Amino acid sequence: MKILSQSFFIKIVAILLFILLLLAGTNMFQTRLVMEKLFTEQQEKRGLSIANMLATQASNLILINNYYDLHELVKNTQQSNDDVRYAFVVGVNGELLAHSFQNHFPAELLSANIPEVPSHYQVTELSTEEGVIRDIVVPIFEGRLGTVHIGLSNKSLQAVLNSTTKKMLFYTLAAVLVGIMLTMYLTNRLTKPIRELVRVTSAITAGDFTQRAVVHSGDELGKLGLAFNSMTESLQKLVAELNQKEEAMVHLLQKVIVAQEEERKRIARELHDETGQTLTSLMMGLKCLADNCTGNSSECQIEDMRRVVKDTLGRIHSLAVELRPSILDDMGLIAALEKYIADYRQTHQIDIDFHVVQEISERILREIEIPVYRIVQEALTNIAKYSQAQNVSVIITRKSNVLELIIEDDGIGFEVDVLMNGNASNNKLGLYGMRERAILVGGTFTIESSPGLGTTIYVRIPLVER
Template sequence: MFSSQVIKSWARRLWAVAGAVNIRAKILGIVLGLVILLGVGLTVFVRQALHRAMHTELEVLAVSVASDLASRSTDLILVNNLYALYDLIQETRQNYPDIRYILILDKDQRPLLSTFGNALPAGLLEANLLAPGERYRLYAFNSPEGRILDAAVPIFDGRAGQMRVGFSEDSITRTVSLVTSQLLLATLLVSSIGILASIFLTWALTRPILSLAQAAQAVGRGDFTQRVERWADDEIGELSDSFNQMITDLQLAAEARRERERLRGELVERVISAQEDERKRIARDLHDQTSQALVSLIVQLKLVESARTKAERAQSIADLREQLRATLNDVRRMAYDLRPGVLDDLGLSQSIQWFAEQCRKNSGIQIHTLIDAACDRLPLHTATAIYRVAQEALSNVVKHSRAAHAWITLKNNDEGVELEIRDDGVGFETPSGAAPLEGLGLFGMQERIQLLGGRFEIQSEAGKGTIIRARVPCLPKEMES
């Protein structure tokens, strides 16, 4: 008995050999093997069935001929007419070419007459003797002339002797051999047809597969113009359609990726440019305000030193104090512009309300706020961007709109966060398709929102105010978790 490991090892080796053969050879081998197996199996089956049928038929014929001879020879034996009996057995041999001998025994089982003459083959007499009461007996044996079927029947119920007839089985052998050769020839013919059919089948099956393989290699090299032909309305045809659709999707994805890379490059340039602009602004503010203020402080200190009277010195100290307070406010404003600390301390909703209150105090514009407190749970980068947009938009209202009222709405809905700043000021013309005006800071607001994957809209018309609307596809932190 073979162990399971040995069987698995042989199975792996067999599969390795079969897997190394291309699919055409596999299909050809399968078809040819099935045809040959079916042909050989059918040949063996037909050969055995035909041999059994013909042998049975020969047995029936042998018994029938022997019985007929026994019946016709009864009177001749009883009257001892051996001449007529001899003519009878010769006539019978002529009528049945497969008869090799006829042997007539008397009632004492001694040879009475035969086609052998006076000498019987050794052992033939004792080979097939009837027992008392038997109706017939068959016995097959090999002889120098081939295989012989011996049929023995009683004559006149055994009272006149026995009739023995020997039939040759050569006709069975010849017939079976002829049928076998014809079946083998038919198997060869069918195998040839099967080979041709399998060649066509492998061509029909492997051609689209090879086309798919070549197209896949081309796609792997980045050629998305490849398409495969739909050969038929079957599984391979569906595979071809799916492959073509996959190439189309890959092409669209590649184009989208290139577009994203282009936009990313532009975004990097804009970010770098924004950083440089911010640095320039900070440097300008430090130069124009902080440095000038420091110079002024130095001058004020000299005035304090040079003061002659107590009153002059007190006035110089008071001026110095105011100058220091103004410088400190400028430094705080610069720090606030870089990062609004109020956003960390109060949250987004309170920060926007605080800034709106500062704008109201400085400008006198009535600013109304409607802010959803759930927006305080927005991610930090989203909250910062929305605050900057609101800050810039309110600054534009104060500086340019000449409005009496302004409205700020911040709400959270199923689509994300929506910020709207509206005023009743003078407005401005926004031609269809025109880019936002950089001078009003609208471009910066648009960039911030687009970086978050949102949408930025401006609606304005001269004399009818302005509406700025920003939508960001973002949920509060608690909902995201």
């Protein structure tokens, strides 16, 4: 029902308005019935009074057989009373003695109302073309001289009832309007604390814990508002403590990642400088030994050892680059990704489409370059290990206030919810690491994947200062 979806204010107003109209309608109906009954009784009493007066006057005329004056008496009685539709006198043997009709007398009236007891009056309602007629019969001289019939029309009664009903309707409508205004005023006062609680609840839902409900009364709703304010204060303190703990945790995590990057940089430098130089010296010594070797290569095997050292030196160099590419510090994110993707394409034989859209040519902040580089690095590593993809697309869109990164592959895909909610694994830790790096710089990280439909990673990082 539509009324159930309306506000509490409208519901209360509708209910009170319905009750008010029901009471007003019931009161009018009941009052009209009482008035109709009262008017009918008064009309019957008046009709009996007229009939008795006519019977008293007609008795003398009947005794002296003066039917002309009797006829005039009947006509004058009908003409002098507006609600008397007709009057006639019936003799003791049932013969018509006089009547007030101008033309012919309706013969059916003689038998329409015959008193069961001749010495008592009787009232009968007759349905005619003019409406309801109350036929009142009164005996003349206890019925020994006949009866007098008076027909009272219902029109005057209905006119009075209708006029009175219109007045009642007018006053009732005026009272209903006043009641509606009073109902709306009281309902507004009643629902104001509820609306205040809704306002504060909406503000809290939006994250504003400083709002408080304004309490104007000491009733149950006022006590509810005070309790709600107390709950909001406690909630605000709890949220503040959680925010402090979260900020501390984020700050600690940022320090851990910074320390991790510094350690990567140190290890990469040691691998490149110390270990690389040592292996280079070893390789040069082996070359000298190979040049002075008198036996053949199969016997000396020095050249093979030199090649092993050379390969090891290459792998150490690659590992140092992966740990901390110097090009990232020197030339920035885009150049570092181009170099990494070119090496990745050659190493894993996977077709990668790298596309960059830049609205500005200035270099990205170093605090953002490193997380984005690590996210791409981790994503491409996972693709090589697990996805079985043949084609990969990396798209970077840089605007004035945001950097967007999309990594998409056509691999086997996976169920995101199952993987993220399942047991810990290297792949899951890698996804968590990518997401945490994005969140630490104020960005968002989203994964979309389905079995057999590949995987898409969306990263969005604001470039404005935080």
